[in-house]
Structures are given as C-alpha cells and as structure tokens.
Amino acid sequence: MVQLSSAFKISRPWQGVGPWIFGTFHVDKYPEGKPDMSPNASLAGRDIGMDMNNPSGWSMYHGDHIPGFPAHPHRGFETVSIVTKGYIDHADSTGAGARYGKGDTQWVTAGKGVSHSEMFPLVHTDKGNPLELYQLWLNLPAKNKLVPPEFVMFWDEKTPVVKKENTHGCAKATIVAGKWDNVDPLPPPKNSYAADPNNDVAVWLLQLEPHATIKVPAKNFPETERAFYVHHNNSMDPDPSIKVNIGGQWVEAGEGVRQEDTERVTVTNGPKAARVIVMQGKPIKEPVAQRGPFVMNTQAELQQAFMDYQRTQFGGWKWDSQQPVYPRETPRFADHGDGKRDYPAGEKATPQSL
Missing domain, CATH: 2.60.120.10 (Jelly Rolls)
Incomplete structure (x- = not known):
C-alpha cells in the first residue's frame, strides 16, 4: 500500500x-x-496598490x-x-x-x-x-x-496532456514538468533546476471529472519529495463535499498529502469535479535565506x-510604465529579448484568437 x-x-x-x-x-x-x-x-473603497482581499470576487x-x-x-x-x-x-x-x-x-x-x-x-x-x-x-x-x-x-x-477515461469520466494530466511514463515534458530554461532529470522535478495538474481515475507515475528516487494538493476550480478553500482518493486515503479540497515512498499512486475522484496539482523534486540541501523577492543562501x-x-x-526598465499592457486586440505572443518572437501555433496569430 x-x-x-x-x-x-x-x-x-x-x-x-x-x-x-x-x-x-x-x-x-x-x-x-x-x-x-x-x-x-x-x-x-478598494485599497488601490494593496488590494489583495478579493472583495466582490476579484x-x-x-x-x-x-x-x-x-x-x-x-x-x-x-x-x-x-x-x-x-x-x-x-x-x-x-x-x-x-x-x-x-x-x-x-x-x-x-x-x-x-x-x-x-x-x-x-x-x-x-x-x-x-x-x-x-x-x-x-x-x-x-x-x-x-x-x-x-x-x-x-x-x-x-x-503534453495525458487523458484516461473510464465508464464514469475523464481524468486529464497536464505535464508542465517531469516525465510521465513515456510522455516527455517541454524543456525548461537551460539553467533551471528542472533541466537535470536527476533532480526529479515534476509539476502535473490533474483535472478530474466525477469518479475518474488516473495512475500517477512512481518517483524516480527515494529522496524525492512529493505532495498532492486537492482543490476545486474556484479556489484552494476547504470544501468537504469535494473528496479525492489518493493511494487509498480520502483528501478533501483545501487539503494536501505527502507521499513517503516511491510507488505509483492511484488517484480516484469522488462525486464532484476536482483538481489535484502534484509537485515533486529532490531537496537541494543548502541553506535558504529569503527576504521578499530574493532567495539566496546567506544573509550577506x-x-x-x-x-x-x-x-x-x-x-x-525599458518600458514607458511600471505596469505596461499591450493593445487589447493583441494575440498571444512571446518576445524573448533577443529578437526572437514566437506564437502559439508557430506563426502569427490573429486578433480573433483572444
């Protein structure tokens, strides 16, 4: 078990x-x-510049x-x-x-x-x-x-997306990082901690219809740490009516659970749609010094x-504003600062793609 x-x-x-x-x-x-x-x-009535409390839902x-x-x-x-x-x-x-x-x-x-x-x-x-x-x-x-x-x-x-369907519903795993069986993720930045497969970094977003089931791959190393975070589409708040069975243990929305061994894990949803995000990786095992937006090893x-x-x-800062936005009709794009521009389909999209 x-x-x-x-x-x-x-x-x-x-x-x-x-x-x-x-x-x-x-x-x-x-x-x-x-x-x-x-x-x-x-x-x-909003505390503009520090409006963080989601009044009226945003x-x-x-x-x-x-x-x-x-x-x-x-x-x-x-x-x-x-x-x-x-x-x-x-x-x-x-x-x-x-x-x-x-x-x-x-x-x-x-x-x-x-x-x-x-x-x-x-x-x-x-x-x-x-x-x-x-x-x-x-x-x-x-x-x-x-x-x-x-x-x-x-x-x-x-x-990459992995889909598993049964007679009850569909489970979909979006592969952000980490190989899922024979499905490879897209490559992260070249100096990323995830770029070395020996670090066993993974991020998998599971979207589960009612009673859907999917088997999460085994961890590659005993020292890899993994956690499952259960939630629903609208928030990470507790909701006891949403339950997901993770490896034989029921976990409610608003809760997480850590895996202590390396085995494959069967995830089976309860009667309501749910999401589970899986995060894992080998610990870096170095001192951590964090202050606000900086994460280093020492206070110095x-x-x-x-x-x-x-x-x-x-x-x-090369922009006219501290909070720049692009024209409303601009489709999805990425400029990488080196003259390279790319679009979702590999070619220029149209405003209708919004």
Whole structure:
C-alpha cells in the first residue's frame, strides 16, 4: 500500500516540498473590461496598490488601473506561472515581453536578477474576464543562483496532456514538468533546476471529472519529495463535499498529502469535479535565506541582492510604465529579448484568437 502522510490543511501561500518554496493560486472573477482593459466597475473603497482581499470576487492586487503586479525584482529562484483562464501581460528588464493565457505556462529562471511585471488585461468588453493563475516558486542551487535570467513559454497547444477515461469520466494530466511514463515534458530554461532529470522535478495538474481515475507515475528516487494538493476550480478553500482518493486515503479540497515512498499512486475522484496539482523534486540541501523577492543562501547574499538591485535595477526598465499592457486586440505572443518572437501555433496569430 502507498505510504502517505496525514492530510494537512493548505496554507496561504501553500507550502512547497523539496526544492519548491511555495505556491499560490489566484482566482478572480473579473467583470467586463473597459476599452482600456480596466474593470468596468467602481474601484471605490478598494485599497488601490494593496488590494489583495478579493472583495466582490476579484482583486486589483498592486495595480492602480489594471489588475496585476507592476514591475518588481527577483533573484536566486524560478517562477512557474500556469494560467488556466484569462491573460497575463508580461514585461521585463531584459526587454522581453509576452501575452499568455488560456492554458499556457511561463517559466522564468530569475538567476542573477530580473525585474518583471505581470498585469491582467481585461480584454473582453462584452463579458466577464475570469482569471485562474497558479504561480509556483522553485529554488535554485548556489551554483545557479547568479546565472543569466531566461524565460520560456509552454503554449497550451504544445503542452503534453495525458487523458484516461473510464465508464464514469475523464481524468486529464497536464505535464508542465517531469516525465510521465513515456510522455516527455517541454524543456525548461537551460539553467533551471528542472533541466537535470536527476533532480526529479515534476509539476502535473490533474483535472478530474466525477469518479475518474488516473495512475500517477512512481518517483524516480527515494529522496524525492512529493505532495498532492486537492482543490476545486474556484479556489484552494476547504470544501468537504469535494473528496479525492489518493493511494487509498480520502483528501478533501483545501487539503494536501505527502507521499513517503516511491510507488505509483492511484488517484480516484469522488462525486464532484476536482483538481489535484502534484509537485515533486529532490531537496537541494543548502541553506535558504529569503527576504521578499530574493532567495539566496546567506544573509550577506540577500544584502548584496538589494544593493545590486538599487544600483542596476537588474538591467534597467525599458518600458514607458511600471505596469505596461499591450493593445487589447493583441494575440498571444512571446518576445524573448533577443529578437526572437514566437506564437502559439508557430506563426502569427490573429486578433480573433483572444
């Protein structure tokens, strides 16, 4: 029988395992947008610049006009951003930029330092603009903490998906990182901790119809740490009516469970649709010093990170605004700062793809 820990309540942000520092899941039921992509709703009473409490089902976060996170720095770790609904407009201090969403994933290795903004343009003026965004923080070992920053885009159309159907329903696993049996993931940034298969890094997003079943592959090494986080489409909040059987143990939405052995794990859903995100990897086994957007090994390195950012702005900010967005009709795209531009289908998309 699979060896699992007792179920634990998912915190905010939810705790990581192995090399994963933590994760967040943003769910915002944004209203229709104005032509400038701001909310077509009153912002009165909101703490603009620090609007984080989801009043009326959505937040402005640090945005003052369009929701999102204006320019801010990172050093020493990686961000993996999975957008299942809505759009993100990305801009950074290397000159790179992107609009992504609708199932896309952006993977950023911050390395020696990058400033970036993540804004949520409300592109639809005739209907709501719901947003669902997972952002996961992955640590880097000391040898890679000062590598050049890099981002890659995993377009939804190219991201591997495994489907298993039974007489009750369908289970779908989106392969963000980590090989799933004979299905290879897309390659992460070259200096990512996930780029070395010996680190056994995986992120698998399971979407389960009622009573659907899927078998999660075995871990490759005994020291690999793995956790399953159970939730539903709208939040990570507790919901005892949503239950998933993980390796023989029932886990409710809003709870997680760690796997202690290396065996394959059978995941069977209960009577309501659910999601399970699986995160795993070998621990880095180095000291961790974190302060805000910097994750280093020592306090001295943190102090150096702050001084470097104050001195260089990690390359400077090449944009007219601290919270730039692209024209409303702009389709999904990625500029990588080196003259390379790509689109989901490998060729220029049309505005109708929004």
